[in-house]
Amino acid sequence: MTPDISEELRLPVACPSCGSHLYRVSKVHNPDDKVFCASCKRFLCLYHEAQAMLEKGPSDELEAMIEEVVNRNHH
Numbered sequence: 001m002t003p004d005i006s007e008e009l010r011l012p013v014a015c016p017s018c019g020s021h022l023y024r025v026s027k028v029h030n031p032d033d034k035v036f037c038a039s040c041k042r043f044l045c046l047y048h049e050a051q052a053m054l055e056k057g058p059s060d061e062l063e064a065m066i067e068e069v070v071n072r073n074h075h
């Protein structure tokens, strides 16, 4: 059994799958840690990307960035 080492993270972007703004990320906070949707477990982006979102807040630039991330994940 693996211990629960993740914590909740609220981001300005909605999950592309279910629209939730609540995500889960490892408490370790490595820049390369994966950020998952808390509801549907969809992979959104890496932790350092989530940090950038939180610093910038919602914007067109951010939307474009998310689209890029989401498209990348489809490959």
Ligand SMILES: [Zn+2]
Residues within 6 Å of the ligand: 015, 016, 017, 018, 019, 020, 037, 038, 039, 040, 041, 042
């Ligand atoms: Zn979701």
